[in-house]
Amino acid sequence: MDKTPADNQTPLTAEAEAHVPEVSAAPDSPEEIEARTNSFLPELLTVSPSPHIRTEDTSRSIMLDVCISLMPALIWGIYVFGWRVLTLTLISVGFAVGSEFLYEKLMKKPVTILDFSTVVTGLLLALNLPVSVPLWMPAVGAVFAIIVVKQLFGGLGKNFVNPALAARVFLFAWPGHMSTFTSPGDKLSAAALKIAETDIVAGATPLASLKNGVLPDTSLFDMIIGYESGCIGEVSALLLAAGGIYLLARRVITWHIPVSYIGTVLLVTFVFAKSSLPFDFALAEIFSGGLFLGAIFMATDYATSPVTNMGRVVYGIGCGLLTVFIRYFGGYAEGVSFSILIMNLLVWYIDRYSKPVRFGGVKVDEAGK
Amino acid sequence: MAFTFHGGIHIDEHKTTRRCLVETMPPPKSVSIPLSQHIGAHAVPVVKVGDTVDKGQVIGVIEKGLGCPVHASVSGKVTAITEKNAANGMKIRNIVIANDGEERLSPDIKPWGKSLADTTTEEIIEIIRAAGISGMGGATFPTYAKIQSALGKVERIIVNCAECEPYITANHRLLLENPEAVINGLKILMKAFGLRESEIAVEDNKLDAINKLENRLVGSKMIHVRVLKTKYPQGDERQLIYALTGRELPVGKLPADVGCCVFNAETCAAIFNAFAEGMPLIERIVTVDGDCIKRPRNLLVPLGTSFTDIMHCCGGLIRSLKKIVSGGPMMGVSQWDKDGVVTKGTSAILFFSEKAENRYEQPPTCIRCGRCVRACPMRLMPNYLATFASQGKLEQCEEFDVIACVECGSCSYSCPGHVPIVQYIRAAKGQINDRKRAQAAALANSQVNPEKG
Ligand code: SF4
Ligand code: SF4
Numbered sequence: 001m002d003k004t005p006a007d008n009q010t011p012l013t014a015e016a017e018a019h020v021p022e023v024s025a026a027p028d029s030p031e032e033i034e035a036r037t038n039s040f041l042p043e044l045l046t047v048s049p050s051p052h053i054r055t056e057d058t059s060r061s062i063m064l065d066v067c068i069s070l071m072p073a074l075i076w077g078i079y080v081f082g083w084r085v086l087t088l089t090l091i092s093v094g095f096a097v098g099s100e101f102l103y104e105k106l107m108k109k110p111v112t113i114l115d116f117s118t119v120v121t122g123l124l125l126a127l128n129l130p131v132s133v134p135l136w137m138p139a140v141g142a143v144f145a146i147i148v149v150k151q152l153f154g155g156l157g158k159n160f161v162n163p164a165l166a167a168r169v170f171l172f173a174w175p176g177h178m179s180t181f182t183s184p185g186d187k188l189s190a191a192a193l194k195i196a197e198t199d200i201v202a203g204a205t206p207l208a209s210l211k212n213g214v215l216p217d218t219s220l221f222d223m224i225i226g227y228e229s230g231c232i233g234e235v236s237a238l239l240l241a242a243g244g245i246y247l248l249a250r251r252v253i254t255w256h257i258p259v260s261y262i263g264t265v266l267l268v269t270f271v272f273a274k275s276s277l278p279f280d281f282a283l284a285e286i287f288s289g290g291l292f293l294g295a296i297f298m299a300t301d302y303a304t305s306p307v308t309n310m311g312r313v314v315y316g317i318g319c320g321l322l323t324v325f326i327r328y329f330g331g332y333a334e335g336v337s338f339s340i341l342i343m344n345l346l347v348w349y350i351d352r353y354s355k356p357v358r359f360g361g362v363k364v365d366e367a368g369k
Numbered sequence: 370m371a372f373t374f375h376g377g378i379h380i381d382e383h384k385t386t387r388r389c390l391v392e393t394m395p396p397p398k399s400v401s402i403p404l405s406q407h408i409g410a411h412a413v414p415v416v417k418v419g420d421t422v423d424k425g426q427v428i429g430v431i432e433k434g435l436g437c438p439v440h441a442s443v444s445g446k447v448t449a450i451t452e453k454n455a456a457n458g459m460k461i462r463n464i465v466i467a468n469d470g471e472e473r474l475s476p477d478i479k480p481w482g483k484s485l486a487d488t489t490t491e492e493i494i495e496i497i498r499a500a501g502i503s504g505m506g507g508a509t510f511p512t513y514a515k516i517q518s519a520l521g522k523v524e525r526i527i528v529n530c531a532e533c534e535p536y537i538t539a540n541h542r543l544l545l546e547n548p549e550a551v552i553n554g555l556k557i558l559m560k561a562f563g564l565r566e567s568e569i570a571v572e573d574n575k576l577d578a579i580n581k582l583e584n585r586l587v588g589s590k591m592i593h594v595r596v597l598k599t600k601y602p603q604g605d606e607r608q609l610i611y612a613l614t615g616r617e618l619p620v621g622k623l624p625a626d627v628g629c630c631v632f633n634a635e636t637c638a639a640i641f642n643a644f645a646e647g648m649p650l651i652e653r654i655v656t657v658d659g660d661c662i663k664r665p666r667n668l669l670v671p672l673g674t675s676f677t678d679i680m681h682c683c684g685g686l687i688r689s690l691k692k693i694v695s696g697g698p699m700m701g702v703s704q705w706d707k708d709g710v711v712t713k714g715t716s717a718i719l720f721f722s723e724k725a726e727n728r729y730e731q732p733p734t735c736i737r738c739g740r741c742v743r744a745c746p747m748r749l750m751p752n753y754l755a756t757f758a759s760q761g762k763l764e765q766c767e768e769f770d771v772i773a774c775v776e777c778g779s780c781s782y783s784c785p786g787h788v789p790i791v792q793y794i795r796a797a798k799g800q801i802n803d804r805k806r807a808q809a810a811a812l813a814n815s816q817v818n819p820e821k822g
Contacts, residue, residue, distance in 0.1 A: 028684065028685070030681065032685075033663075033681055033684060033685035034681060034685070036685050036686065036687070037680055037681065037685035037686045040661065040685075040686035040687070040688060040689050040690050041686065041690055041707065042689065042690055042691065044705075045690070045691070045692060045693055045703070045704060045705055045706070045707060046691050046692045046703065047692075047703045047704070047705045048692070048703055049703075049789070049791065049792045049795065050694075050698075050699060050700050050701060050702065050703070050776075050778050050791070051698060051699045051700070051778030051781050051782050051791070052692060052694050052698040052699075052701065052703060052719075052721060052725065052726065053380070053535065053698040053699070053725060053726065053727065053782065054726060054727040054729075054781070054782055054784075054787065055727070055782055055783050055784075055785065056727055057783075057785045058729045058731070058785050058786075058787070059729075059731065059734065059736050059785050059786050060729075060731070061785070062736070062738065062785055110731075110732050112731060112732070112734070114731065115731050115734075117736070155734070156734050156736060157734055157735045157736045157737050157786070254739075302736045302737040302738045302739070303736060303737050305737075306739075307737060307738075307739035307742045307750065307752060308739070308742055308750070309743070312739075351750070351753070355750060355769065356742075356748040356749075356750075357748065358620075358747055358748050358749055358770045358773045359607065359611075359617055359746065359747040359748050359773065360607070360617040360618050360619030360620055360622070360747075360773070361617075361619070361748075361770075361773075
């Protein structure tokens, strides 16, 4: 090595001095240094494979971000549908966390409720229910989601369908409760709560009328803001989008799934509009129903979506096509949950076939050009 | 426009020592010089216990095969030749020299008398070999052998000053304080290869160094300064070549196969020293940092100096030490021995407490977030590799190109589930290689004894 005598003899520049951390004015004597150093030396040094540093992000910080991003939609839900929303949400989250805790205790597994992923599941389930469902439904749904869909398949990251969505579909075993929607601002009447017996439709969702090729009464503006009937968390496209932007900014999700999903629905419903106003029809399709909630929060669920960007686009398009197909030809007005669940089952194949070509996998001379 | 590559990660730089001038470490009382600080054969000692040696004197030679001679880094008396476990568990003989403080230079050290123009390629290679120079970025491949094997195939020489690992600033300081040595060393290499153009690649977090180089090289048509975007692992040879040339170096190939040869900045400076002063490689710049050390700094350290001496020289520890890492935090090796020593490949020594690791108390779980996939510069799917490897599915690991992994650690770093991905991958690679070797051996066996089938 070349010596740099000139540099070494000059004292540190003022600038360098300022950047040398923790330089005390009077350096310790060698004895002091040695004594202090020995006091901090461990008996054995830790030997571990590299890398020796890690990102500060953890699964928990990511799940917390998801919870935060769902808050605007939840608060809006409370505003539009009343305090009962909060009760349902607390039940759903409480039973989700509680059942995970009990299951893991019973199975003598490490308890993982602190990773907040169950809170997300509970929240998403509540947001996917109509406000008029009886109180036992979120409880049953949450237990089903956590025990059957998540834990029996090995826990976090190993389930291959989205727990909240699977639970929602499971709850469709009581279709009367699940497809009764309250109009915004309505006081929940006793009748609406006893809906299974009386079969009254309290409020028609815009989607239901779209299914028949009729543009809904709800104005586009109301649909975007979220002043319409529907599930608790799905009504306000605007606030859901805000949550999505938060997740994008925090790099929790990438744009691929939401954009390809919503884009596909927009395009297909525009081309195959059931109305003479294709553009209005397509806009009403994307802003009504559970599309925003599904595309931003449910389809992007890590465990059940592809890991490559390419795969995510394919997956989003697949969800979009299936959604439109079910909305047009299926028995229910809504197709988001089913299409995401179907695509969930294909994730492994999508991942496998969207496996990127490894670096240098192309021939050298081709790559050089 | 800055050059860059796909994938990779942004890490907190922690370049605390960015503005710390390189200080010459007061010579330690004794040094313990390993006879193998490079890839290849171990050197054989040519001194005995009790001999008096001069600074720069040859104390170990390579008898046959690939390897670098070893020189004394201080003057003094050989007190022991002992076997010691290196960080990788290999037993390596060390020559221990008690420093007599006289700094007596060996009489063999004299400048190469001829001008560069009159020096042939063979002579340059011999100078580099005799000076014991091996890659100083960490890989420690003998430099003379690298040049020999690349001769005739190379059209671009790249000096790697990316220094993409956090904490390390040794190359940065070298470029600021002694750019001539790097530039001149590069010119020697260009002469050896018979090339007229070459590149020095620096990440854009070192703009002061870039300016300095550009000022020195105004009007030079021979050496170009290339600005790289700051991203880990830009300093990986493959990513560097890709960023500058767009060529993807496939697994199992050498840079020369795509017409490139990459040298570390400090290696260039060492080559210049060997040429200009006849000084063999006996000291190097080491960044000392980490949250446990009182006074992080850049030190010019004689090879063979122990970590303990370095600790004391840097104000000692200020919190409970957990790990000593030799090299950067991403690819460096954690040491089991606080008396381990600085070798030719030690670019940094980091003293970490428990805090630096960002431990997460939950059991490691893949949540399938896909961050590792986006981070992988080799475009692999680390999450699947880790899963398959943990389940022992080696065929599937191979199908997902586990062999292409360069172990850069980007995936493990970025994993929020704290899955030790690289650890799994290393294990799988090891098993696959073992199996291949076994198969090759079986095949060779059956060919030798065909009748046995
Ligand atoms: S970064 Fe970690 S949690 Fe995310 S997909 Fe990769 S292994 Fe799984
Ligand atoms: S899989 Fe290998 S090459 Fe890819 S990021 Fe991980 S360590 Fe680096």
